[in-house]
Amino acid sequence: MLGADKGQTQALDGQHLRIGVVQARFNEGVTNALRDACLAELAVLGVKPEQIVHVTVPGALEVPLALQAMARSGDGQFDALIALGCIVRGETYHFELVANESGAGVTRVSLDNAVPIANAILTTENMPQAVVRQVEKGRDAARVAVEMALLQERLA
Template identity: 40%
Template structure:
């Protein structure tokens, strides 16, 4: 039996991190967590590009354009959508998730979903580096593992 799985030791990777400006007080922590993780796993700054998008709704278009460029081995999408008193949350979060999934499949490129979808600001803060860890760091690890796995397939 042969088992294939990725690891975190990929070399010569180029990664784009797309972070939203909306809810920057949360997303900036996700971005720092992702960058720290990538650096700790040997990815030098000159192989990393950070792109700022207005909000989560715009992430899929920006990510798709970067994927289409062929310059990247993986992309990390970072954002934060916090539920409010209207249905706006469902539309933004749903279209963001659907669009990022479509981009990943269309371009056959690892695209990590580092977009927080929380009920409260407190939950977002917990997932951006406090009680619940840093979901940006987790997205970075997922990206490295997927790049490694795809190279083995």
């Protein structure tokens, strides 16, 4: 049985899964670290590199559209998707707009297409907070994607 705690990583077997990853390029240092940690964890979970499709988009607001294209790209082409990005608070309302709309878009794509999406778009007050979270959040996104894909299979 799949558990929610991090000790269950061994029970997550992603060998047969196909995973799509959408990475925002804005704040590229952080999003590259998210990507690297995510892809490394997918490998630990048994997901084969040839079963992973990775694309980049300019920023967090573009992530949902790319996720939607992947979700609709074929009959069950992807078992789960992953959203990677980094939004850092600035001095204007733009932070709230981008954070809220990208998050709502990711959720909508997941629900509209019945495909699990691990949302690892960081929303932080400053860049040091993002850097502290980048590796663990990337790993977590991989685990969430695999766990939810396996859950979807069991429930189908």
